[in-house]
Amino acid sequence: MAGAAEVAQCKNQSLSNDAERKGCCAGKGPGYASPLKAMSGPRETLLYVTCIYHGTEIEKPDYLATVDVDPSSPTYSKVIHRLPAAHVGDELHHFGWNSCSSCHSDPSAVRRFLVLPSLVSSRIYVVDTATNPRAPAFHKVVEPTDIEQKTGLAYPHTSHCLASGEIMLSCLGDKDGNAEGSGFLLLDSHFNVKGRWEKPGHSPQFGYDFWYQPRHKTMISTSWGAPAAFSKGFNPGHVKDGLYGRHLFVYSWPGGELKQTLDLGNAGLLPLEIRFLHDPSKDTGFVGCALSGSMVRFFKTVDGTWNHEVVISVPSLKVKNWILPEMPGLITDFLISLDDRFLYFVNWLHGDIRQYNIEDPTKPVLSGQVWVGGLLQKGSDVVYVTEDGKELQFDVPSIKGNRLRGGPQMIQLSLDGKRLYVTNSLFSAWDRQFYGQDLVKKGSHMLQIDVDTERGGLTVNPNFFVNFGAEPDGPSLAHEMRYPGGDCTSDIWI
Numbered sequence: 001m002a003g004a005a006e007v008a009q010c011k012n013q014s015l016s017n018d019a020e021r022k023g024c025c026a027g028k029g030p031g032y033a034s035p036l037k038a039m040s041g042p043r044e045t046l047l048y049v050t051c052i053y054h055g056t057e058i059e060k061p062d063y064l065a066t067v068d069v070d071p072s073s074p075t076y077s078k079v080i081h082r083l084p085a086a087h088v089g090d091e092l093h094h095f096g097w098n099s100c101s102s103c104h105s106d107p108s109a110v111r112r113f114l115v116l117p118s119l120v121s122s123r124i125y126v127v128d129t130a131t132n133p134r135a136p137a138f139h140k141v142v143e144p145t146d147i148e149q150k151t152g153l154a155y156p157h158t159s160h161c162l163a164s165g166e167i168m169l170s171c172l173g174d175k176d177g178n179a180e181g182s183g184f185l186l187l188d189s190h191f192n193v194k195g196r197w198e199k200p201g202h203s204p205q206f207g208y209d210f211w212y213q214p215r216h217k218t219m220i221s222t223s224w225g226a227p228a229a230f231s232k233g234f235n236p237g238h239v240k241d242g243l244y245g246r247h248l249f250v251y252s253w254p255g256g257e258l259k260q261t262l263d264l265g266n267a268g269l270l271p272l273e274i275r276f277l278h279d280p281s282k283d284t285g286f287v288g289c290a291l292s293g294s295m296v297r298f299f300k301t302v303d304g305t306w307n308h309e310v311v312i313s314v315p316s317l318k319v320k321n322w323i324l325p326e327m328p329g330l331i332t333d334f335l336i337s338l339d340d341r342f343l344y345f346v347n348w349l350h351g352d353i354r355q356y357n358i359e360d361p362t363k364p365v366l367s368g369q370v371w372v373g374g375l376l377q378k379g380s381d382v383v384y385v386t387e388d389g390k391e392l393q394f395d396v397p398s399i400k401g402n403r404l405r406g407g408p409q410m411i412q413l414s415l416d417g418k419r420l421y422v423t424n425s426l427f428s429a430w431d432r433q434f435y436g437q438d439l440v441k442k443g444s445h446m447l448q449i450d451v452d453t454e455r456g457g458l459t460v461n462p463n464f465f466v467n468f469g470a471e472p473d474g475p476s477l478a479h480e481m482r483y484p485g486g487d488c489t490s491d492i493w494i
Helices: 003-009 143-151 236-240 428-440
Strands: 046-052 063-068 079-084 112-119 122-128 139-143 152-162 167-173 182-186 193-196 210-213 218-221 247-252 258-263 272-275 282-290 294-300 306-313 317-320 329-335 342-347 352-357 364-369 383-385 411-413 417-422 447-450 458-460 479-481
Touching: 112 152, 112 167, 122 329, 139 282, 143 193, 152 210, 193 329, 210 272, 218 272, 247 272, 247 306, 258 306, 282 329, 294 329, 329 411, 342 411, 364 458, 411 479, 428 479, 447 479
Parallel strands: none
Antiparallel strands: 046 063, 046 479, 063 079, 112 122, 122 139, 152 167, 167 182, 182 193, 210 218, 218 247, 247 258, 272 282, 282 294, 294 306, 317 383, 329 342, 342 352, 352 364, 411 417, 417 447, 447 458
């Protein structure tokens, strides 16, 4: 995770030049030797975020925004650059790096390119961030026809760099949106399609996120649902029809053999983001199960197989004036601090962000909570009905005079663990379904939450507000975030 200062030092040098490799990045590859050393890296000054027009009424390409997050800068909490995609209708979503801390021992590796898969069009954009970190530029586009012809895969989601220099992406289905076509795409270091990663006949039933842990020779992936189902919005009947997942898929690493399938049951419906603890020696991690409102811990057993248990449950709330009589929290994103002390997750529908102490990962303890949106905030038509029949709503602050729209969705943590950034768009079809015109027509925003890393606690920063509703081409939907120097959700240590 080369820090922002290192990237800036490198930006005017040719990254293909041997002199550069012996200069600012001398003696090591990208990132840090360990997660704890990463925590002492430089403070973030820039943040990249995918912004979406697909699914809105604006016929413009999605774009990658560069946001100034340096509090000493005159453009603090402003978008300072926009890189529009080459096509309309991509739905940029999650993205990753060409190399990260898994390549730290390789002095020839450079964290230079962002890999941006398009969830709907299946196009993959490669963006050069090192030449000018404040104004990234396109380097290459991998077309969906090339991916489909060589692998049969479509709907790419999560991108992780590998120590080999390759890039691996989870794909959620085939070009027709069938989940049976899901699998893992491999690109070489020049972003050419190599093929599938998993062995033939070892594809998962559904695709979504994944994380690998080489010391335990394991990769585990999760399962959202069939693209043909989720791309049209959420239909509860599709869960009963088997179009959504509730499994974890355990693979040999790097062999690509499906070794075990963990059925999480009704307590694990829609397992989305997955994270191992950052310490590469640890054999435990977590997965957030959106529809069930549960955080599931997975772990290796004495016989070398993997098991799971629910360690946090967010009960669905009884509500009035909503599409269902009960509302799940909908855990859509979570992350773990680099020292493996705290876990953070969002409830996109309820509207809160939570901090848990996980020093004992079997017994997380709630240590902070803040409300920054949701369907149950004061002023909403929807109300929460308590067990004794009282109708309640939650207090949500306004930031710099702005009412908070939507619910907290994607989060990103600073290296030192003291600042949590949050955006509020999940997926355009779901944004429109659950939050309607209030979010889609008025656009997203980004917030920053101050974190108490000693005693625990979360506080909204009243001086930080990025208003994506005031963009030059009209309101956009902001999703995932990355720093030029890497972060706790893109870097894996080996």
